[in-house]
Amino acid sequence: MLLIRCPYCEEERPELEFRNAGEAHIARSVNIAGETDDDFEKFFFIRSNPKGIIYERWRHMHGCARFFNAVRDTVTDKFVMTYKAGEPKPSKLPGVAK
Amino acid sequence: MSGAFRIPGAGRFKQAKTARFSFDGQSYAGIEGDTLASALLANGVHLVGRSFKYHRPRGILSAGAEEPNALVEIKRDAARKTPNVRATVQELYDGLDAQSQNRWPSLSFDVGAVNDIASPLFSAGFYYKTFMWPKAAWKSLYEPKIRAAAGLGVSPDQPDPDHYSSRYAHCDVLVLGGGAAGIAAALAAAETGMRVILADEQAEFGGSLRFETGAKIDGQDGFAWAQGTIAKLSAMDNVRVLSRTTAFGYYAQNFVGLVERVSDHLKTPGHDLARERLWQIRAKRVVLASGAIERHMVFADNDRPGIMLAGAARTYLNHYGVAVGKNVGVYTANDSAYAAAIDLKKAGVNVAAIIDLRDNPTGPVIDEARALGIEVNFGRAVIRAGGKLRVSSMTVQPKNGGGERTIPVDAILMSAGWTPSVHLFSQSRGKVAFNDETKRFVPGTYAQDCVSVGACNGTDGLSATVDEAYAAGAKAAKDAGAKIAKGTKPKVDASESWSRGMLGAAPGAGPDTTVKAFVDFQNDVTAKDIRQAVHEGMRSIEHVKRFTTNGMATDQGKTSNMHGLAIAAETLGKPIPEVGLTTFRAPYTPVTFGAIVSHARGPLFDPTRSTAIHPWAEAQGAVFEDVGQWKRAWYFPKAGEDMHAAVDRECVAVRKTAGLFDASTLGKIEVVGPDAAKFMELLYTNPWEKLEPGRCRYGIMLREDGFIYDDGVVGRLAPDRFHVTTTTGGAPRVMNHMEDYLQTEFPHLNVWLTSITEQWAVIAVQGPKSRDIIAPLVEGIDMSDEALPHMSVREGRICGVPTRLFRMSFTGERGFEVNVPVDYGQAVWEALWAEGQKHGAAAYGTEAMHVLRAEKGYIIVGQDTDGTVTPNDAGLDWAVGKKKPDFVGIRGMARPDLVAKGRKQLVGLKTRDPKVVLEEGAQIVEDPKQAIPMKMIGHVTSSYWSENCGRSIALALVAGGRDRMGDTLYVPMPNGVIEVEVTGMVFFDERGGRLNG
The missing domain is CATH 3.50.50.60 (FAD/NAD(P)-binding domain)
Known part of the structure; x- marks a missing residue:
C-alpha cells in the first residue's frame, strides 16, 4: 500500500484514504460550449498515458476530502511530490533526473 | 521412548514431555518441541505423501518452509481440516491428527501410481497437447476428470469456525x-x-x-x-x-x-x-x-522417501535428536554435507559413503570425515537410487562413465549448494x-x-x-x-563456512529420457521435462516455467528454480544470466484466506445500511432487497400472498386511496451559499436562477460527455439554499462529482456542499388521500393546493418535529414526501401509518414503487439509462435550459454522434398479448424472420405487470424509437417471438390530472 502525502493535511496517509481522479492540468474551457469538435476531443478524450512521470489528480476522499495534484512515476509507482489544486505544474521535480 | 530413531543425548529437548499423535490412523509418540516431520522421522516414518502428477511415494525433503513433499492434512474436528500443511513446519501437540494426501486407497498402495508407469503420456505440456481433440470433450470429459485426479489435498467443506486478527x-x-x-x-x-x-x-x-x-x-x-x-x-x-x-x-x-x-x-x-x-x-x-535454502541433487529417482537435504538431516539430529536412518549415504557437490555426515557419524549412525561430484576438493571437513573413517569418493555421481517406498541403495559411477557400484543405504543426504x-x-x-x-x-x-x-x-x-x-x-x-x-x-x-556447489542436472539425470530425475518435487517436473520444453521451442525461462510448471507449485520453486534455470540454460547453450530468473511473487509461503479476510466476513463483509423505518418494516414482515449497501423494503406480503399478489395490492391501494413508502435511502445533498444557484446552473441542465424559494424542479445532471449521470427533485428552500435529491445508488458519486467541479473548475463560487442523506428520514405519502393523512399532523404549513401546489416545498412541523415537506410525486398521484430528522423517522412514520389506516392506506415497497413510476413513464437512471443516454434520447429535452451559456455536458451533448439521427430513444412497449410480460434486457428486432445473427435495434429496460392498467407495460430503448409510434416490433425469446407495439411512455393517466386528484 502506498503512502500519499496530502498537501492540505500536510502528512502522509495510506493509499486507502485516497481516490485517483485522472490526469491533472486539463483545464475545462470557460467557453466550452463554443469549442470545436477537435478541441473538445483533446479536452475530454485524449490522455497522455506516459511511461514514467505522470501528473494526476487525487482526492483525499476519507480524510479532508480535498482534490489535489500529484506527480507519480508510473514505472516505479513512486510519488515524486504532491501539491494543491490550482497550483502550477512544477517545473522542477525533486529527485528526478532529466 | 519417543521413537526408535531418537538418539539419547542428541537434540535440544532434554526434559521434554511426550506428545501422542496419529498419522493415517496409526498412533505414535513424539515430544513437545518436535515438528510433525521430526516426530515421524523419530518413529522411522519417511513415506508421508504421494506426488501431484505421478503419485510417486514421497518422503520428507527438508526441515523448513521450503518443503515440497511432506504435505499433510491436519484435522482438529469436522470443521477444522487444514490441507497441504507442511509437516516440517507444523509443530507437534498432544493429540495431533494428520492424514496423508493424494492417495487412494492407501499411502503405501496408491492406484493413482499407474500414472508413473504411464508417464510418457504426461510429459511437459501434456495438457496442451493431449486433450485437444475432440474439442467438445474438453468441457464434458477431460477437464472434470483432470480436476478430480489432480490437485493436492481436499478443501474443508464447512465454514471456518476459527477467528483471525x-x-x-x-x-x-x-x-x-x-x-x-x-x-x-x-x-x-x-x-x-x-x-x-x-x-x-x-x-x-x-x-x-x-x-x-x-x-x-x-x-x-x-x-x-x-x-x-x-x-x-x-x-x-x-x-x-x-x-x-x-x-x-x-x-x-x-x-x-x-x-x-x-x-x-x-x-x-x-x-x-x-x-x-x-x-x-x-x-x-x-x-x-x-x-x-539448500538445493537437492538432480539424479534418477532422487525422490525416494529417505532422500533428503543434508542440512535437514543435520537439523533433525542436532535440534530434534533424530537420526534419519541407520545407514546413510551422502551425495554432495559442496562441503556442507560433510558436516552432516560428521555429526551423524559422531552420533553413532553408519555413514556408508560420501559421494562427491567434485574432482579434488580439499578442506578441514573432508579431512575430518576421513579421520572418522568415512569412505569419501571424489569425481563420482549417484546415478540412481534404489527402493520404492523407501530408498534402499544408491548406485555410484565415476562421473565420466565407468563401472557401477551399488551401495545399500536407508537414507541419502544430498547437497548441491545453497540458494x-x-x-x-x-x-x-x-x-x-x-x-x-x-x-x-x-x-x-x-x-x-x-x-x-x-x-x-x-x-x-x-x-x-x-x-x-x-x-x-x-x-x-x-x-x-x-x-x-x-x-x-x-x-x-x-564458525563454519561453505559455499559453491553446482546447479542443474548431475550425470545421474540422463541423458536417458526414461529417467525421472526430479527438479521440482511438488509439481513432478523432471530434468527431462525442462530439456523437452527447450527442444519444443521455449526460449524464455518464463515460458519454460509455464510449459513445465517448474516452480509453480505452492512451494514457489524454493528448491527447484535454480536447477530448472541451469538445465534450461545448458540446453539452450546460453549463460544463466542471459536466460534470466523468473519473477518472485508474493506470498513467500501460502497464506490462508482467513488471515487476509480476518473479521471481514459474513455480516461484517460489507457495511449494511438500514433506515430509521427499517425496524417497523421488519416487524410488518417486509421482504428486503439490497440496493447498494442499503436494505430496502421490497414488498409487504400479507398472509398467503406471493410477491405478485402483494405488489398488485400495493399498486392498486396507492391509486385508490394512498400508500406510504420509505424513501429515506434517497441521496440528499444541501447546496448552500451566495453562489448556490450559479453552482446549480452549472451542474444541472435545468435553469435554477429563477426558481422561486419554496418551489421544486426535476433536475438532470450530465457528465461532461453529455450523457445522463443522475436525476432528482431539487427544492429551493431559500435564495441561497437548495435541497437536492439524488438516486439512492448515485448519492456518493454525485457528491464527488459536485465536489470535483466546485474544488477544481469552479473554485470561485462561494458554495458549501453537505451530504444530508443520513440526516433526514423520508416518508413518501402518495395517493388521492395523501393530503387527508398528512394534514392532521402538520403545523405551520398551509396544505391547500393554492398554497402548496404540486412541486413545492415548505418547512414546518409534523407531529411536533421539524419537517421539510415536499409536494411531489413519483407515482403520478397527489403526493408528498415528508422529510424529518432521522431520529424521529420511525415515530413520524407510525403516526402517519395510524392516520393512513383510517383511510385504508397500504405500505408499499420498492417493487410497487417501480411499477407505479413505470405506469407514468418516469425513468430510473441506471435502469432505463445506461451511461450512453442523452436527455433527448430519454425524451427529457424539456429539462435542458436552452438559453444557458454553460453547464456540465453542454458541449458533450452537441457531439456529432449525440445529435445524429437513429439514436436509441426511450419509448413504451405494449405486448400484443396483454398478459405477456417481457423480460428486462430482452433484445428487440424489426423482422423476426431474418437470418441469425439478427440485427438488434434496442432492448427492454423496464417491464412489469400493471394491475392498474390491467396489462403488462414496458419501457425500451429503440433506435429511432419516437418515429416508430404504433409500429410493430418483435422480441425473440427462447420460447418464441413476442410481438410488441411501440407506444408513448405514459400508460396511466396520460393527462396527469391525478397529480391534483
Missing part, C-alpha cells in the same frame, strides 16, 4: 529473519533506542544455528547465544519480537505483510486466541536476513545480479529502503555475516533517525 504496526527498523544475521542486525538497531520489529517463521530463533554445531558466539554455543539475545531483545521496550511469523509479501514503500501463526501449535487453542494474525507493517528501513533467499528482495522490486564465480543470484540494485545481510546476500561464514548484519542494523537505525549507538558487536569465536 489483524494488526497494523509502524517501526523504524524491521528485521525479517531471525538467524544469526537477523538477530545481530536487530540487536544493533535496538541498542540505538529506535523502534525495532524482528520476525522469524520458526518457533525458535536461530535459523541455521539450529544445526550448525560448530558456531560459537560470545563464548557460547551459537543457538544458546541466539536464545539469550532474543530474551534480551524481548525485554526491551522499543523491540517487538515475533516468532512463528512469516513475512510473505514486500510491497511498495516498505510495507510488509506478515502472518503470525498464533495457535496452530497448541493442543487446545481456546476461543480467546486467534488462529492467525495478519501484520501489516510499515518500516522506515527493512533489513532482509532471510538466509539461504540465497532473495524472494523478499525481489518482491521489493530490487534487481538480482548473477555472481558467476559462486553461481548464485544475489541482491543487485535496490528499489526500496532495505538492505540484505548474511546468507541471503551471498555472504559466507558466520563471522562475516555477523559483522555485516550488525553494521547494517546500526546503519538502518541511523538512516531512520537514530542519534546514538552504544552497543557492542557480538564476537564470533568459531
Whole structure:
C-alpha cells in the first residue's frame, strides 16, 4: 500500500484514504460550449498515458476530502511530490533526473 | 521412548514431555518441541505423501518452509481440516491428527501410481497437447476428470469456525529473519533506542544455528547465544519480537505483510486466541536476513522417501535428536554435507559413503570425515537410487562413465549448494545480479529502503555475516533517525563456512529420457521435462516455467528454480544470466484466506445500511432487497400472498386511496451559499436562477460527455439554499462529482456542499388521500393546493418535529414526501401509518414503487439509462435550459454522434398479448424472420405487470424509437417471438390530472 502525502493535511496517509481522479492540468474551457469538435476531443478524450512521470489528480476522499495534484512515476509507482489544486505544474521535480 | 530413531543425548529437548499423535490412523509418540516431520522421522516414518502428477511415494525433503513433499492434512474436528500443511513446519501437540494426501486407497498402495508407469503420456505440456481433440470433450470429459485426479489435498467443506486478527504496526527498523544475521542486525538497531520489529517463521530463533554445531558466539554455543539475545531483545521496550511469523509479501514503500501463526501449535487453542494474525507493517528501513535454502541433487529417482537435504538431516539430529536412518549415504557437490555426515557419524549412525561430484576438493571437513573413517569418493555421481517406498541403495559411477557400484543405504543426504533467499528482495522490486564465480543470484540494485545481510546476500561464514548484519542494523537505525549507538558487536569465536556447489542436472539425470530425475518435487517436473520444453521451442525461462510448471507449485520453486534455470540454460547453450530468473511473487509461503479476510466476513463483509423505518418494516414482515449497501423494503406480503399478489395490492391501494413508502435511502445533498444557484446552473441542465424559494424542479445532471449521470427533485428552500435529491445508488458519486467541479473548475463560487442523506428520514405519502393523512399532523404549513401546489416545498412541523415537506410525486398521484430528522423517522412514520389506516392506506415497497413510476413513464437512471443516454434520447429535452451559456455536458451533448439521427430513444412497449410480460434486457428486432445473427435495434429496460392498467407495460430503448409510434416490433425469446407495439411512455393517466386528484 502506498503512502500519499496530502498537501492540505500536510502528512502522509495510506493509499486507502485516497481516490485517483485522472490526469491533472486539463483545464475545462470557460467557453466550452463554443469549442470545436477537435478541441473538445483533446479536452475530454485524449490522455497522455506516459511511461514514467505522470501528473494526476487525487482526492483525499476519507480524510479532508480535498482534490489535489500529484506527480507519480508510473514505472516505479513512486510519488515524486504532491501539491494543491490550482497550483502550477512544477517545473522542477525533486529527485528526478532529466 | 519417543521413537526408535531418537538418539539419547542428541537434540535440544532434554526434559521434554511426550506428545501422542496419529498419522493415517496409526498412533505414535513424539515430544513437545518436535515438528510433525521430526516426530515421524523419530518413529522411522519417511513415506508421508504421494506426488501431484505421478503419485510417486514421497518422503520428507527438508526441515523448513521450503518443503515440497511432506504435505499433510491436519484435522482438529469436522470443521477444522487444514490441507497441504507442511509437516516440517507444523509443530507437534498432544493429540495431533494428520492424514496423508493424494492417495487412494492407501499411502503405501496408491492406484493413482499407474500414472508413473504411464508417464510418457504426461510429459511437459501434456495438457496442451493431449486433450485437444475432440474439442467438445474438453468441457464434458477431460477437464472434470483432470480436476478430480489432480490437485493436492481436499478443501474443508464447512465454514471456518476459527477467528483471525489483524494488526497494523509502524517501526523504524524491521528485521525479517531471525538467524544469526537477523538477530545481530536487530540487536544493533535496538541498542540505538529506535523502534525495532524482528520476525522469524520458526518457533525458535536461530535459523541455521539450529544445526550448525560448530558456531560459537560470545563464548557460547551459537543457538544458546541466539536464545539469550532474543530474551534480551524481548525485554526491551522499543523491540517487538515475533516468532512463528512469516513475512510473505514486500510491497511498495516498505510495507510488509506478515502472518503470525498464533495457535496452530497448541493442543487446545481456546476461543480467546486467534488462529492467525495478519501484520501489516510499515518500516522506515527493512533489513532482509532471510538466509539461504539448500538445493537437492538432480539424479534418477532422487525422490525416494529417505532422500533428503543434508542440512535437514543435520537439523533433525542436532535440534530434534533424530537420526534419519541407520545407514546413510551422502551425495554432495559442496562441503556442507560433510558436516552432516560428521555429526551423524559422531552420533553413532553408519555413514556408508560420501559421494562427491567434485574432482579434488580439499578442506578441514573432508579431512575430518576421513579421520572418522568415512569412505569419501571424489569425481563420482549417484546415478540412481534404489527402493520404492523407501530408498534402499544408491548406485555410484565415476562421473565420466565407468563401472557401477551399488551401495545399500536407508537414507541419502544430498547437497548441491545453497540458494540465497532473495524472494523478499525481489518482491521489493530490487534487481538480482548473477555472481558467476559462486553461481548464485544475489541482491543487485535496490528499489526500496532495505538492505540484505548474511546468507541471503551471498555472504559466507558466520563471522562475516555477523559483522555485516550488525553494521547494517546500526546503519538502518541511523538512516531512520537514530542519534546514538552504544552497543557492542557480538564476537564470533568459531564458525563454519561453505559455499559453491553446482546447479542443474548431475550425470545421474540422463541423458536417458526414461529417467525421472526430479527438479521440482511438488509439481513432478523432471530434468527431462525442462530439456523437452527447450527442444519444443521455449526460449524464455518464463515460458519454460509455464510449459513445465517448474516452480509453480505452492512451494514457489524454493528448491527447484535454480536447477530448472541451469538445465534450461545448458540446453539452450546460453549463460544463466542471459536466460534470466523468473519473477518472485508474493506470498513467500501460502497464506490462508482467513488471515487476509480476518473479521471481514459474513455480516461484517460489507457495511449494511438500514433506515430509521427499517425496524417497523421488519416487524410488518417486509421482504428486503439490497440496493447498494442499503436494505430496502421490497414488498409487504400479507398472509398467503406471493410477491405478485402483494405488489398488485400495493399498486392498486396507492391509486385508490394512498400508500406510504420509505424513501429515506434517497441521496440528499444541501447546496448552500451566495453562489448556490450559479453552482446549480452549472451542474444541472435545468435553469435554477429563477426558481422561486419554496418551489421544486426535476433536475438532470450530465457528465461532461453529455450523457445522463443522475436525476432528482431539487427544492429551493431559500435564495441561497437548495435541497437536492439524488438516486439512492448515485448519492456518493454525485457528491464527488459536485465536489470535483466546485474544488477544481469552479473554485470561485462561494458554495458549501453537505451530504444530508443520513440526516433526514423520508416518508413518501402518495395517493388521492395523501393530503387527508398528512394534514392532521402538520403545523405551520398551509396544505391547500393554492398554497402548496404540486412541486413545492415548505418547512414546518409534523407531529411536533421539524419537517421539510415536499409536494411531489413519483407515482403520478397527489403526493408528498415528508422529510424529518432521522431520529424521529420511525415515530413520524407510525403516526402517519395510524392516520393512513383510517383511510385504508397500504405500505408499499420498492417493487410497487417501480411499477407505479413505470405506469407514468418516469425513468430510473441506471435502469432505463445506461451511461450512453442523452436527455433527448430519454425524451427529457424539456429539462435542458436552452438559453444557458454553460453547464456540465453542454458541449458533450452537441457531439456529432449525440445529435445524429437513429439514436436509441426511450419509448413504451405494449405486448400484443396483454398478459405477456417481457423480460428486462430482452433484445428487440424489426423482422423476426431474418437470418441469425439478427440485427438488434434496442432492448427492454423496464417491464412489469400493471394491475392498474390491467396489462403488462414496458419501457425500451429503440433506435429511432419516437418515429416508430404504433409500429410493430418483435422480441425473440427462447420460447418464441413476442410481438410488441411501440407506444408513448405514459400508460396511466396520460393527462396527469391525478397529480391534483
